[in-house]
Amino acid sequence: MSPRKTAAQIADQRRVIEPPPTQVGEARGVFSTQLEKMVAWARSGSLWPLPFGTACCAIEFMSVVSSHYDLARFGAEVVRFSPRQSDMLIVAGTVVDKQAPILKLIYEQMCEPKWVISMGVCASSGGFYRAYHVMQGIDEVVPVDVYVPGCPPTPEGLIYAILKLQEKIERGEPSRYQEILLEHRAAEPERHVLAET
Amino acid sequence: MAQFVADNLAVRFGEGVQRVSDDFGDLTVWVDRSIVHDVLAHCKRDPELRFDFCMDVTAVDYLGLGGNPRFAVVYHLYSLSTGKRVRIKSGVPESDPVVASATDVWKSTDWFEREVYDMFGIRFEGHPNMKRILCHQDFVGHALRKDYPADLRWKNPRPDDLVDEISPQEMERMQARVRKGLSD
Amino acid sequence: MVFKDAALSPQEMPVTTPVPRQHGRPHPTGTAPYAEPALPKTIAARRGVTIERFLIEDIALTEDPLSENMVVLNIGPNHPSMHGAFRIKCWLDGETIVKAIPEIGYLHRCFEKMSELHPWQEVVPYTDRLNYMSPFLNNVGYCMAVEKLLGIEIPKRAQRIRVILGELSRVMDHLVCVGTNLVDLGALTNFWYAFRGREEIYSILEHVSGARMMVAYGRVGGLMRDVHPGFEDEVRAVLKSIPGYIDDVDRLITNNRIFIDRTRGIQPLSATEAIDWGWTGPCLRACGVPYDIRKAHPYYDYDQFDWQVPVGTTGDVYDRYLVRMEEMRQSLRIVEQALDDLPDGPVNVDDWSISPPPKDAVYNTIEGMVAHFKLVFEGVQVPPGEVYSYTEAGNGELGFYLVSDGGGQPYRIHCRAPCFAIYQNIGPTLEGHMISDIVAIMGSLNIIAGELDR
Numbered sequence: 001m002s003p004r005k006t007a008a009q010i011a012d013q014r015r016v017i018e019p020p021p022t023q024v025g026e027a028r029g030v031f032s033t034q035l036e037k038m039v040a041w042a043r044s045g046s047l048w049p050l051p052f053g054t055a056c057c058a059i060e061f062m063s064v065v066s067s068h069y070d071l072a073r074f075g076a077e078v079v080r081f082s083p084r085q086s087d088m089l090i091v092a093g094t095v096v097d098k099q100a101p102i103l104k105l106i107y108e109q110m111c112e113p114k115w116v117i118s119m120g121v122c123a124s125s126g127g128f129y130r131a132y133h134v135m136q137g138i139d140e141v142v143p144v145d146v147y148v149p150g151c152p153p154t155p156e157g158l159i160y161a162i163l164k165l166q167e168k169i170e171r172g173e174p175s176r177y178q179e180i181l182l183e184h185r186a187a188e189p190e191r192h193v194l195a196e197t
Numbered sequence: 198m199a200q201f202v203a204d205n206l207a208v209r210f211g212e213g214v215q216r217v218s219d220d221f222g223d224l225t226v227w228v229d230r231s232i233v234h235d236v237l238a239h240c241k242r243d244p245e246l247r248f249d250f251c252m253d254v255t256a257v258d259y260l261g262l263g264g265n266p267r268f269a270v271v272y273h274l275y276s277l278s279t280g281k282r283v284r285i286k287s288g289v290p291e292s293d294p295v296v297a298s299a300t301d302v303w304k305s306t307d308w309f310e311r312e313v314y315d316m317f318g319i320r321f322e323g324h325p326n327m328k329r330i331l332c333h334q335d336f337v338g339h340a341l342r343k344d345y346p347a348d349l350r351w352k353n354p355r356p357d358d359l360v361d362e363i364s365p366q367e368m369e370r371m372q373a374r375v376r377k378g379l380s381d
Numbered sequence: 382m383v384f385k386d387a388a389l390s391p392q393e394m395p396v397t398t399p400v401p402r403q404h405g406r407p408h409p410t411g412t413a414p415y416a417e418p419a420l421p422k423t424i425a426a427r428r429g430v431t432i433e434r435f436l437i438e439d440i441a442l443t444e445d446p447l448s449e450n451m452v453v454l455n456i457g458p459n460h461p462s463m464h465g466a467f468r469i470k471c472w473l474d475g476e477t478i479v480k481a482i483p484e485i486g487y488l489h490r491c492f493e494k495m496s497e498l499h500p501w502q503e504v505v506p507y508t509d510r511l512n513y514m515s516p517f518l519n520n521v522g523y524c525m526a527v528e529k530l531l532g533i534e535i536p537k538r539a540q541r542i543r544v545i546l547g548e549l550s551r552v553m554d555h556l557v558c559v560g561t562n563l564v565d566l567g568a569l570t571n572f573w574y575a576f577r578g579r580e581e582i583y584s585i586l587e588h589v590s591g592a593r594m595m596v597a598y599g600r601v602g603g604l605m606r607d608v609h610p611g612f613e614d615e616v617r618a619v620l621k622s623i624p625g626y627i628d629d630v631d632r633l634i635t636n637n638r639i640f641i642d643r644t645r646g647i648q649p650l651s652a653t654e655a656i657d658w659g660w661t662g663p664c665l666r667a668c669g670v671p672y673d674i675r676k677a678h679p680y681y682d683y684d685q686f687d688w689q690v691p692v693g694t695t696g697d698v699y700d701r702y703l704v705r706m707e708e709m710r711q712s713l714r715i716v717e718q719a720l721d722d723l724p725d726g727p728v729n730v731d732d733w734s735i736s737p738p739p740k741d742a743v744y745n746t747i748e749g750m751v752a753h754f755k756l757v758f759e760g761v762q763v764p765p766g767e768v769y770s771y772t773e774a775g776n777g778e779l780g781f782y783l784v785s786d787g788g789g790q791p792y793r794i795h796c797r798a799p800c801f802a803i804y805q806n807i808g809p810t811l812e813g814h815m816i817s818d819i820v821a822i823m824g825s826l827n828i829i830a831g832e833l834d835r
Contacts, residue, residue, distance in 0.1 A: 305659025
């Protein structure tokens with residue numbers, strides 16, 4: 001499988017590949033681009049987080065949604081604990097090997113479009129636990145859009161990450177999940193034939 | 198510190214008490230593996246000792262220190278009425294890592310013994326549910342042994358369905374309860 | 382990294398072998414980090430065999446062929462209540478639980494193995510993350526254990542500061558416990574009140590040590606550094622404001638009919654049962670046993686402060702709530718008295734083989750330079766032996782069993798977590814209760830997964 005691409009490579013690839021299937025409309029006229037922008041604005045301003053909180057970072061997440069730091073002003077107030085109802089998975093805390101299949105299951109139950117924020121160094125790369133039971137980063141099982149360093153990241157750090165994710169959505173960039181989907185399709189087109197509609 | 202504990206055990210068990218030490222203010226009593234269960238039961242029920250708390254059950258792997266036997270199971274006991282603490286240690290060889298379980302003496306030893314099994318591989322005979330508790334069920338090996346590398350991971354494809362923790366008799370009992378409608 | 386394509390149906394999903402993640406250094410035994418069994422390549426061929434791909438229809442999270450007239454409910458490791466990652470699988474008859482099996486280990490971060498690889502001082506950040514609601518109390522517990530093994534006594538000022546910040550951490554712990562317990566029962570307002578208090582204590586901790594939560598402020602031999610000049614004023618301000626938040630919660634909840642109905646008589650436990658199960662801390666005191674290590678085996682002058690131990694009667698969820706509320710008030714009493722009597726002096730023991738020498742000695746004297754060099758390269762050398770040291774943490778008796786081989790790294794550290802003993806009897810005691818009682822019980826037990834699984 002190809003290694004992680006640089007931003008320039010991703011930009012090149014994006015020019016070649018068709019827009020992701022979840023974009024609205026097929027014609028590329030003024031109406032549909034404006035519609036895409038509005039949809040992107042709506043999506044970024046109403047991200048419903050699913051806090052997959054396991055450890056200490058979950059407490060910092062609680063501080064972020066509390067009144068002092070207040071995530072509600074960025075549209076992410078509605079914390080939904082069901083994957084069916086949320087579109088942003090915030091993995092806050094260490095994910096251990098025992099938890100890995102459950103994280104994958106929760107992620108797969110989310111509907112598209114979906115984004116993942118890996119909060120804290122434990123979720124991003126295993127933290128300082130290079131150990132026999134700790135996953136060295138959740139991107140072993142789920143594709144991650146924004147990595148937030150910190151142990152735990154300050155609430156300002158998490159808010160910055162959500163702002164960065166909002167900017168990414170408003171720019172019209174595909175989520176990491178969609179990028180990987182497109183990479184798969186480009187690599188092995190005969191396997192990924194969609195049903196005739 | 199709590200010399201009467203050591204004296205009591207020495208009087209009761211004689212040869213089984215191998216060594217008594219009192220470093221750093223902690224009384225440590227090494228006993229023979231075959232009488233560990235009797236020693237613990239005596240500690241709880243004797244009217245002079247009255248160790249009603251089993252605070253901790255753990256183990257140490259003496260491989261790095263060239264220990265023989267390799268493992269030692271460690272019990273930390275506390276008495277609420279006398280305020281005394283004691284540490285009971287028992288050597289466990291690598292070739293036969295089995296110790297009698299203390300779950301019939303104190304209920305708190307249940308999960309502590311499972312953890313010792315998970316981390317060291319020492320089985321506790323008579324434990325109702327001798328199964329891994331902290332690592333996932335597809336984990337191979339015992340992590341806190343000195344010859345286990347710290348970052349050797351094992352793949353975990355699925356969560357445990359926990360059905361094996363219910364014996365058929367237990368399931369029968371549950372079905373009977375539901376049929377009788379006791380939960381209403 | 383290979384990520385599976387979720388747009389295909391499960392039957393035609395390609396199952397590929399994932400590439401192991403490339404670590405910075407080669408694996409010690411020369412093999413891949415994952416031990417891969419040899420399995421057939423497509424899903425159809427793998428039916429009935431354990432597969433790496435996680436398919437919903439193969440997983441017995443909620444199915445069980447034997448339980449025909451019972452509903453199996455899996456309150457999974459990821460659940461809406463505000464507690465850590467642990468799982469309870471319940472067999473239900475309607476709403477009533479016939480059997481409950483808990484499963485833990487979802488935050489097993491290998492603290493004991495990691496501590497064997499680091500010098501004694503570097504274990505302190507790992508202890509922070511045990512009970513992450515009150516990190517400083519774990520620091521104190523661990524440092525006390527190592528100091529017991531070294532046979533040193535830290536200066537009075539360090540002891541007082543450890544008491545002050547320790548009790549503030551205990552208040553933090555109980556605030557979150559009560560706040561999240563009430564959120565799970567539907568009373569959301571108190572969560573905001575509790576977190577206001579917590580934010581104020583965070584400000585003090587951030588000012589003192591640089592970090593809001595994971596302070597790592599305790600060191601073997603004393604503290605990381607002395608407190609800042611405005612410390613006393615900040616703590617006095619907090620001592621004025623936090624009782625207000627506790628009173629707000631009290632006025633809303635303590636005589637609230639709904640709360641009393643949901644928590645009175647839920648999971649009562651007799652004193653002898655609780656002792657047999659190894660319970661300690663507020664949960665044990667709610668059962669009527671007045672065992673508090675700060676009173677029974679005092680350390681750091683706890684017996685010279687004027688405070689009391691709140692004790693409950695029945696041990697049910699309501700009593701645990703009351704005990705925690707009163708314990709917060711008593712902790713604030715202790716903080717006030719300790720602050721009134723804060724002596725001057727050093728905060729680290731005056732032994733350069735344990736605490737680093739001051740910088741002007743390092744740069745200007747040969748002894749200071751050599752001591753600094755040895756500390757940085759070899760760490761604190763602890764004499765061989767073993768010790769079990771216990772303190773009263775937020776949840777009960779937090780014990781550290783240390784085995785030293787005389788070197789700069791621990792030979793074995795075992796952390797006796799209070800939550801581990803408290804959570805053991807959840808299986809037997811949940812039988813007969815209803816599902817909605819589970820959230821009340823789990824919240825009141827204050828199970829912190831970091832401490833439970835270490």
